Amino acid sequence: MHDHATYPIGLRLAGRHVVIVGGGAVALRRAKGLLAAGAELSVVSPDLTPGLQALRAEFNWVPRRYQPGDLAGSWYAIAATDEPRVNATVAQEAEENRIFCARADSARESSAWTPAIDRTSDRTLAVWTGNSTRSSAWRNSLAQLDVPHLAASVRPGEVVLVGGGPGDPSLITRAGWAALMSADVVVADHLAPTELLSELAESVQVIDVAKLPRGPFVGQEAINQLLIKHARAQRRVVRLKGGDSFVFGRGGEEVAALVGAGVPTKVIPGISSAIAAPELAGIPVTHRGLAQEFTVVSGHLPPDHPDSMVQWHALSTLKGTLVVLMGVQNSVAIAEALLRHGRSKETPVAFVVDASSNREQVVTGSLQEVSALMESGNVRTPAVMIVGDVAGLAN
Ligand code: SAH
DSSP: OOOTTOOOOOOOOTTOEEEEEOOSHHHHHHHHHHHHTTOEEEEEOSOOOHHHHHTGGGSEEEOSOOOTTTTTTOSEEEEOOSOHHHHHHHHHHHHHTTOEEEETTOSTTOSSOOOEEEEETTEEEEEOOSSHHHHHHHHHHHHHTOHHHHHHTSOTTOEEEEEOBSSOGGGSOHHHHHHHHTOSEEEEOTTSOGGGGGGSOTTSEEEEGGGSOOOTTHHHHHHHHHHHHHHHTTOOEEEEESBOTTSSSOHHHHHHHHHHTTOOEEEEOOOOHHHHHHHHTTOOSSBTTTBSOEEEEEOSSOTTOTTOOOOHHHHHTOOSEEEEESOSTTHHHHHHHHHHTTOOTTOEEEEEESTTSTTOEEEEEEGGGHHHHHHTTOOOSSEEEEESGGGGGOO
């Protein structure tokens, strides 16, 4: 039903009394919006969902069934019980007292309609079509067109580090995507979800730092200088990385360099492959009865390397899950170190290769079989190595 006789307005409810009758899922959704608008809210219901209980301090709870007169003094009311007869009585009281009322169970019987909304700090988008699924779909499409909002998410002269997730372009956060779409310059790693780069406007300068001259410190120093240079030229700079920027991503070093150079900097967290790669292979890093901890370590140095800061002997005595990143090259040495210090030969091991891409592959075995698994040729980089009973749950 779409009624052209509706008249769109925005209610300014700050400090104004609003009543919700009902304490379930609909009440919770409405309560959040009303509280955000500053309404002075009462909820009439014998019981509250846990979500509403968590908000208890922010509204006045009338812990009983609705009684006529409960809407007294309110500017707006929502009838959201699961009993149509009660909702009808609430709507009737509202009508008699000239209080606008939304009935959760009947748009037709409501004097006010609740739109699908999308809010940012400086605008509200509200859509209704008479069908809430369609309204939400419209809202979603329109929100994506909000270029001014996107543009606001990275300011000129600012660098935003975006954790891009494990590789699938849909596994970036909303905030990360918005920052990316507002960039003038994108500085990307090779493990970043590079498919997203095809969504950028032609005018956006994309710098693939995988192609910069390498070397232990030269590479990172060159990246820092590049970020600083573009920020000082008042560009909107996004530093796009794989997974989360602060998990073996040198994000901390980049932030320190930027802050040191006086460049405004923000970090948007990403989904780390340390959790996502096992998860996509059906391996929960914690699991009741199997693992009460998970430890994430870098395997880029072999266990006996003088620069290695990882206490492999201590890790061997842990019962929980060990997640090794950058460990393909050294996986045999890692398995040997764990065995030598006491982890059982039968401990399940899984390698998740190219997680979240269409080349994703899971290779499983036990700790004593790692060298055979490597010889099979199926374990390539990038891969996450998982050691522990949960690895036995792999798909
Ligand atoms: N910051 C990243 C990790 C960077 S270190 C994150 O949080 O995910 C690079 C290592 O991450 C790789 O050697 C590999 O172990 C792991 N990795 C990253 N993406 C991966 C993917 N799609 N599949 C498997 N492993 C991945």
